Amino acid sequence: MESLYIYEKAPAKINLMLDVLHKRNDGFHEVEMIMTMVDLADRLTLSNSGTGRISLSSQSGYIPLDDKNLAVKAARLLKQRFGVNRGVHMHLEKRIPVAAGLAGGSSDAAAALRGLNRLWELGLSMTELEELGAELGSDVPFCVRGGTALATGRGEKLETIPNPPRCWVVLAKPPINVSTADVYGGLKAAEIAVHPSASGMREALEQGSFNRVCAGLGNVLEDVTLNLYPDVRRLKEIMEQLGSDGVLMSGSGPTVFGLVAKEEKAKRICNGLRGFCEEVYAVRTLG
Numbered sequence: 001m002e003s004l005y006i007y008e009k010a011p012a013k014i015n016l017m018l019d020v021l022h023k024r025n026d027g028f029h030e031v032e033m034i035m036t037m038v039d040l041a042d043r044l045t046l047s048n049s050g051t052g053r054i055s056l057s058s059q060s061g062y063i064p065l066d067d068k069n070l071a072v073k074a075a076r077l078l079k080q081r082f083g084v085n086r087g088v089h090m091h092l093e094k095r096i097p098v099a100a101g102l103a104g105g106s107s108d109a110a111a112a113l114r115g116l117n118r119l120w121e122l123g124l125s126m127t128e129l130e131e132l133g134a135e136l137g138s139d140v141p142f143c144v145r146g147g148t149a150l151a152t153g154r155g156e157k158l159e160t161i162p163n164p165p166r167c168w169v170v171l172a173k174p175p176i177n178v179s180t181a182d183v184y185g186g187l188k189a190a191e192i193a194v195h196p197s198a199s200g201m202r203e204a205l206e207q208g209s210f211n212r213v214c215a216g217l218g219n220v221l222e223d224v225t226l227n228l229y230p231d232v233r234r235l236k237e238i239m240e241q242l243g244s245d246g247v248l249m250s251g252s253g254p255t256v257f258g259l260v261a262k263e264e265k266a267k268r269i270c271n272g273l274r275g276f277c278e279e280v281y282a283v284r285t286l287g
């Protein structure tokens, strides 16, 4: 049996580009996204519970600890699918802001899948874990895999592509709760005027060109969230005025991120933002 405690890091993602092609008959939207991990992460510790039970604790007061938690859902899925008798206690140190467009919950689910595969010695491949992840949420397969990927379908079909050049990512999360379903629901896919280019962003990454990555940033969900919440639009403008090299809203929002080449500038932008937004982080791209 593996050691008693297993530790998994659950990093946040940002979307470097996000395009919606059309709405599908199953209610989901067909997307083309390029996602990458950043070094703002939750920490999940897993240990044998001694009983067959699944339980979760956390220092955070902002997440459910019952069956609604995506890490608990991941554990239930594995337990049922593979007839596991053993239980688990998970402790989640939550650092990624909740409902922020940073896939915190999805990354916790992915960390639970990876960690339980080890703790319960299930011997599942990464591909199998990604397929199980797709049953929990569209962003979970990417969070299982990590790195940088082009995601298609509803987000679950993945192709790994080169990581962005190492740079600073300034994240600013305004105190607004955004529902992903509402943002997709507010999008009129047929009326999208400008579609960001997945192939252009992919080429920028293949060339390792920071300037081209910044120029190619685009997210068709941005207009929906910016129209619903003018404070997010204002935050984006401030990030631009403070001199970020590229600025975009991540996922369905409301987190806005700025890509910045130089450390001193990233720190300056963070300081400049503090008057407008409480939750501000300067982190690095992973990879």
Ligand SMILES: C[C@@](CO)(OP(=O)(O)O)[C@H](O)COP(=O)(O)OP(=O)(O)OC[C@H]1O[C@@H](n2ccc(N)nc2=O)[C@H](O)[C@@H]1O
Pocket: 015, 018, 027, 028, 029, 030, 031, 033, 100, 101, 102, 103, 106, 136, 137, 138, 139, 140, 153, 154, 155, 180, 181, 184, 250, 251, 252, 253
């Ligand atoms: C927008 C994105 C971009 O990475 O991320 P977040 O802002 O949530 O981080 C994702 O597409 C979100 O993925 P995720 O949060 O896993 O979504 P899910 O739980 O699968 O779906 C939540 C709801 O969003 C809508 N949805 C989601 C994905 C998709 N391709 N089309 C959709 O229409 C559906 O209404 C669905 O019921």
Ligand SMILES: Nc1ncnc2c1ncn2[C@@H]1O[C@H](COP(=O)(O)OP(=O)(O)O)[C@@H](O)[C@H]1O
Pocket: 062, 063, 064, 068, 069, 070, 071, 097, 098, 099, 100, 101, 102, 103, 104, 105, 106, 108, 109, 180, 251, 252, 253
């Ligand atoms: N482990 C978890 N961490 C964060 N949120 C979770 C978790 N499990 C379930 N949720 C629920 O999922 C919703 C979306 O959270 P999150 O994944 O942080 O945001 P997003 O989808 O915007 O990236 C929240 O409303 C929250 O209640």
